[in-house]
Structure formats: C-alpha cells, structure tokens
Amino acid sequence: MQKMNKKELQTALNERNGWQVWWRLLRPHTLTASFIPVFVGTMIAAIDGSFHVGLFVAMLLASILIQAATNMFNEYYDYVRGLDNEQSIGIGGAIVRDGIPPKKVLGLAIAFFLVSMLLGVYISASTSWWIALIGLISMGVGYLYTGGPLPIAYTPLGELVSGFFMGPVIIGISYFIQAGFVHEDVWWISIPVGIFIGAILLANNIRDRVGDAENGRKTLAILFGHKGAVLFLGFLFGLAYLLTGLYILLGILPIWSLIVVLSMKKARDAVHVFSTQHNNPLQMLPAMKYTAQTNTFYGFLLGISLLLQYLIPFTI
Template structure:
C-alpha cells in the first residue's frame, strides 16, 4: 500500500528538515555531562550553552547531509518515511540543503573555536573528528550509514564523546565516573540509529546498503535493540549497587515502560509508517534517561 505524505509549507519546511525528533540526541549527552561535572566544579553556564548550541547545530547539519546525499543517490522519494522531505516533497533545491548544512557546520565550528579558547585546544582535534564523522555518516564515497558500523559510530560520537566533552569543558579532566555514566548514553544513541535501520530494512537492502539490521536480519536486530535498552537500565542499577552511585539514579527506570513499548511495537509491526512512532519514542527515551540521570545527580548534589 502506498501512503501519501503531505508536504509541509513555510517555516515547517525548514523545521522538518532538521528532523527535530533526532535533536534530543544532541541535548541529552550535553546535559548529562554537565550534571556529572556538578560534584567536581561550579558550572560555567556560557560554556554549557555554547556546547549545547554547537551540538544541536551539528546534529541538524548531519540530518541535512543525510537528506542531500540520500536524494543524490536516488534513495528518497515523496513517500519516503522519516526524512525531512524538503527536497522531494517541498521543492527545496539540493544545493540549498547542502549549503544550509555547511553554514550550520561553520557556525558550530566558530562556537567550537571559542570553547577551545576557553578550555583546551586539544578539543579542536576531537571536535573536528566528530564533525567529520557527522559528514561522513552519509557523505563521501563510503558512507558510514551504508555499513554495519552506523550504530557504533553514532553511539560513540553522539552518546559517549559528547558526554565526555561536556564534562571536560567544565572540569578540565576526564574521570572514570564520567566514562561509566556515559555508557547508557552510548547505547541509547546507538538504539536510535538501530530503530532507523530496522524501520528502513527493506528499502535499505534494495538500495545496496549493508547495515547491521540487514546483515543479521530484522528479528535479531530487534533483539539487539531490546538488549541496548536492558543493558542501559541494568548498568545504572549495577552502579547504584556496587559503585556508590546515588540511589536517586534509579529514577531512570521511570522511562523503562516506554522502552518496553518500543520493543513491542517493532515485534508487532513491520511497515515503516507503523513503527515510525516507536523510532521517535526511542529518541524520547534517550532524552528522558539522560535527563532523569542528570537530575538525580543534581538532587544528590543539592542534598549533600
């Protein structure tokens, strides 16, 4: 069955082009890394906001690179699910989308240089590598998104590395605590990418992609998705029980029912439009988890 998807108009064209449901993947690790830093230093809020804005711009630009290169390779059409649709449904020229992505990258780079000037110039290499991976995810001759390593790169860069950078710019150090608390973020960002690849498994296979979901099959991919969720919650439970993490961190379990719902949806439905809400819910889970974990650290700090 072919589903007709309405085209957006006005400001909604540009808003949808950013794929707003994915932007939480940029907010969550910055917030979490900053909250982890609370027990080590006084928060420098200008640095926090600069880091957050730069991360959001990079995520939005990455989505636009995705839009541009998927169109250029003939993968998107007006009925494609999960895309911004500015090119195939709203008549925005591919050049405009690519130019806008590059402008957002340039602004993020300027903000990043300011952050480096305030903290350490070593971050220039780290941030530059993260931006390069954002572009190469769908750009370049061998896009990461077309390989089995999409979840790995997105999880490590957007989940783990952003938490560590947000922590580092506040404390000028990296600790085992920060690294341990960044693990669930890594898994949940990877889960966002995995839900995308499970949703698009049929179309991606037809286009020649070799994503993890395609290589292991849909059923096993859903099992791995469930494992990402389960390990994230068990990780926090283990840190509370064995690593002196505040018991307030168990607040993250308030997001567990939504994770269960996502897995049930992917097991029950197969059509892209049917599972699209579950993919969006995975982004919400990532945000809720990081927000609740960050808030638990804030509560512990305030009560100490």
Template sequence: MTKVIEADRGISVWWHLTRPHTLTASFVPVFLGTAIAFSLENTTIHYGVFFAMLIASMLIQAATNMFNEYYDYKLGLDTKDSVGIGGTIVRHGVAPRTIMMIALSFYGIALLLGIYICYMSSWWLAAVGLVCMGIGFLYTGGPYPIAYSPFGELVSGAVMGMGIVLIAFYIQTGYITLNAVLLSVPSMILVGAIMLSNNIRDIVGDTEGGRKTLAILVGREHAISVLSAFFIVSYLWIIALVAIDGITAWTLLVILSVPKALRAIEIFRDKQAPKEVMPAMKFTAQTNTFFGFLLGVGLLLGYFL
C-alpha cells in the first residue's frame, strides 16, 4: 500500500510539473484557429494536422513552464515558502537537470511534429515555429528573461494567443485573412491577462527578486485596472465585430464567460495575500478558456445554422 501511495505522489509531482491548468492557453488558440478556418466556405479540415498542432503546442507550453521552474530556482526566486504552481524542485526534490532534460525532450517531440505540419502545409512555418520555441525558452531563460521585464504580457499574448490561432488557421487554409487576425485579438489579450494575473499575485516577491514586470511598474491597483481593461476590451471587441464586421451573432456566446472575469477582479480587489488571490488566477485562466471555446463554438454554430 505504501508503494502505491508513493507512486501516486510521484505521478502527481510529474503531472504538477507541467502545470496542467495553464495548458488551455495552448489548447484553446488551436481550437479557435481551426474553428475560424472551418467557418469558411469550402474549407476541408485536416484532422491529422490539427492534432499534431494541438499536441506540439501543449508540449511547448509544458516545456516553457519547466524552463520557468528551472530558472526561477536558479535565480533564487523559488523557495519552499513560495506561493504558486511551481515548486517541484524546492518542495519535492526533483533535480533541476532532470526538469531541463524533460523540457528539452518535449521540445524535441514538438519539433518532430512540426516537421510533419510543415510537410503537410508550408516549410515557411519551420522558421515561425523555431521563433516560437526560442521565445518559449527566452521567456524565463537567457541573460534577459522576457518574464522579468514589462513585456511578458505582450510577448506571451502575441505568441501563445494570436500566433497559435493564426498558425492553426493557416495550416488548414494556406493563407491568412483579416477576419482571422481580428478574431485572434481577444485570444492575445486574454493570454496576456493570465500572465498579468500571475504577476499581480507575485508582485511582492518579484520586486524583491529584482524583476521589472508590468505589475511592478504600474503598481498593484493600476495593474488590476489594466487587467479589468483587458477583459472589457476582449468582450467589446467581439460585440464590435458582430455589429460592424458582420460575424455571426452566435459569437456573443462569449458573454457567458463574463462571471469568471468579474470574479477574478473581485478577488484581486478584496484580497492581497498571494494564497488568497490564487483563485483569481484560476478565474482569469478560466475566462480565457471559456471565452476562446465559446467563440469557436459560436463560429461553428454560425456556419451550421
């Protein structure tokens, strides 16, 4: 019985290392980009490419999380008392080298999947994919980590939000449309919101660790206001596209995710301690998940109905 419990804990630790609840930031953009492509007339979806893109994106996201774990430990930002979704090194004793090797292995598998995707679509995507993988590493690695600067939200949003949506769209159609770009904007904003919520929670520890995140530069209260603006702009963006650009009104299903966004802001306003605001991060991530999923579903309903 003891060995079974220890095995379960081991599996839990390795699963925890991938930070599974963050993987929606890679899954949802792939689904959304494919749904945008599907909503076009005469588009045939290649499901093999879809699943390859989906798995590759999730592997890169998981690897990026591991790079973050590794470098936060190396730079002394993670301790046993740290609050957050990391901690497999400081709390569970996983060797830093092991984490780095797993992350690089994930990158290797994603690279093989990328070769298949390029073969089925365009080899120009090889350069785009390598840039995305490089940014994933440099987000917390290298001499000037992006995550420690004011540009973390912008870069993560552009790559994980808009970038993945447009790649997922392109591999199904062979081109990019203005509508695809416009529909990817809320995804970009909400992925950035996930990063901002993380930085709001960690504002004290990050300040002590020498980071210069957006939340630190503008201050906690203003950072919460910026997060609110991210949510507001995302919803207004879709309403405007329905009113002005004529996209299907079914996309207004995204409004069903509003309670998650409101709850995130409410917690950030009422609480300050890192442990107390952890639910706000969860609600922010859920806003991104539900918003992107409902937007994709709305586009599909508009196509079929």
C-alpha cells in the first residue's frame, strides 16, 4: 500500500479531531463484545425468574470499563514496543496520530480499572466474594493481553483467551450474580457468543498479518496465512450458527432464537471482503466492521429472543 502522510491517512480512515479523538481511544465498535455477554447472561437469568436491575447495570459498566482499559493498554504497549506508527491501519491511533500523551492513555486505563474494581466490590458484597477473585483474574488477563514480557495478543492464544473470558466467563458471572448459581445450559449458550468475540480478534489479526509478522508476532493469522485464516474465520461463523441451531432443537434455546439468522449476512460480507483483499489493510477495514457487527447483531438478537421467551413463553 502506498504510504500517506498523517492528514491523508486520517482522511482515509474518516478520523476527526475534538471529542472524537477520545471516543476513538475507547474503540467503541468493539465494546459490544462486553455488552453482549452481560445482556445474554442476564436475559437467561430473567427467563429463570431472577433479575436485579442494580446488579445488571453494575456488571455492564464494569465489563465495559475493563474492556476499554484493555484497549488502552493495547494502544499504550503497541506504541511503547514500536508496533504502532502514523502509517498503522487500525482502530488505534490516539497516540501516534492524534497526539494523546502515552502516559495519559496509561493513566486513563488504570483509572478505568479502579472504577471497575469499585463496581466489583458492590457486586461481590451483594452476591459472593468469589466474584471479586474472578474479576481480578479477568483484569490481570486484560493487562497481560498486551502488557508483560509475553503479551497474549502476540501469540496464537489471543482468540481463545479473549473468547473464553468475554464469552463463558462474563456470561457465567452475569447469570450467577442474578440467580446465585450457574446451570449447564448457561455454559452451552455462552460458547457461540465466545466464538463470535474471538472472531473479532481474528479479523483484526488478519488485517494486521503482514505488519505483525514483521514485528515478530505469532498470531493464528500469521500461522495460517491469509487464505487459511479467512477459511478459519468462516468456519468459526458456521460453527457458532450450527451450535445455535442445535441448541434450539435440543430446547436449550427457545424457538425465538431463530431470529439470529438475520445476522448471517454480516458474517458472509466479512468473509467475502477478506477473501478478495489480501495485502491492503485499509481495504480490509470493512471486513473488520462486518465481523464486529456480526457479533453485535447476533448477540443482540439472541438476547432479544431470550427476552421474548421471558415475556411470551413459547414451546413446541
């Protein structure tokens, strides 16, 4: 890809100044990866007759803050390690293009962690102090994702770790704080959600594959190559939808959950764009967007289907 100066790149990426600089720092289109699991876990609990508004709001805010902080740690450590520069095509850029001081980004991430800890104290005091331990582990993983001597994001385990902690773990906690226990169906339902969240990271790594390889990363996209990684992304999408259909047949999910098929077009669009673009990160950005939208639409529709089952019970 031909190099652009900073202003040209900001124009190509539709990056604006002012408050939008700080908004981009949060990487807002990825934050649904923390909203969706809390929403789904809470809706499953509601079907089972347990719903506490205060705990739902606290869990939602804590999850969003932890993810936003993780995004900021990513921004900071990629800059410190020299992986980000003005030519980097990605959802970051607050430091290298917008000029936010690196220490301010790091300080804001720590502040978000501290606020999420206060919310965790409220949740734990209202439910169980085991939640505090799980929350601390999750924050530690959030930091080590791009911090520490061997960042998780630089290894083939990034998709698995992010999918597990932001899928089954968050859904399990969200259900537990409402109901006081977690039954087997909750874990089954959490698997497709975790797959879609892991797919967001895989899409990011497909886009950054060439640059990441030059900087010594060993992500799945690098190990599989572009074509193999796109095929694997398509496999993950198909697996998540297949599991959803199976759960409906088994009665784990209600018949209302068939509405999640409306999200399939975004998954197909993501695979199509990645399949036709190989070496241009800028032209692969729409595929990133479609992947994130697949997670958002699937999770939102799944949560809506559970809410419909709560309001209008339907059995075959």
